């Protein structure tokens with residue numbers, strides 16, 4: 534039997550002034566919230582803890598703390614950590630995996646052992662940490678089991694031996710796989726939503742933009758462009774352009790995004806552009822009298 538490790542990640546709603554995965558105003562009482570409890574692959578947590586690298590294939594509970602009348606702590610979600618991505622710019626790890634939120638966040642304060650558990654977690658000042666040896670883990674597991682049972686699907690159960698990711702897979706944290714994931718996510722985001730869910734969607738857009746720049750090696754994709762603007766961090770400064778403008782319903786997805794230097798970006802936006810061919814792989818046409826053909830990042 535394969536024993537897995539269990540971790541918690543703490544989300545301090547007071548400090549962050551937000552709930553995980555929700556655009557709901559954090560002033561809304563948690564007791565009024567209903568969460569999407571479908572099993573899904575998602576980006577579950579962000580942390581500065583390098584420890585996550587070793588925690589892949591293990592499980593994590595997300596706990597949210599919020600001052601209501603008193604400081605309340607809620608069990609928010611449960612997931613298996615499958616993949617991480619390190620965001621160099623802000624030095625944090627983003628952890629992806631399969632899991633679910635609890636339909637109604639579960640108030641933990643009232644349970645025996647919670648006080649002890651909270652102490653063990655340094656009043657949750659540690660953020661991401663292993664809780665294998667904590668008696669309260671059983672309580673958390675019992676909630677997760679209930680939910681898994683309700684879903685009646687094969688979710689990585691605690692003792693089930695899962696095929697572990699091979700080492701090369703784990704090391705292959707290439708931007709490409711992240712892009713594919715982000716791309717999948719952006720498919721569902723249309724222009725209307727961008728305006729109504731501004732905060733969340735801008736953030737998501739930022740990720741795919743950042744990932745694309747990285748894959749393009751921070752170089753303008755316009756043929757024979759030698760633009761070279763070096764930033765303090767030694768990366769080349771580039772921008773990401775929407776071929777079909779956002780205001781015309783263009784999405785931030787592969788096939789509609791080009792990594793361009795500022796000059797080519799503005800020329801694309803304001804110049805005379807005639808697109809002759811546009812597929813998921815290529816975009817070709819004439820820009821201000823110059824023929825171009827660009828292989829898109831996939």
Ligand SMILES: [Zn+2]
Nearest residue numbers: 753758794797
């Ligand atoms: Zn250029």
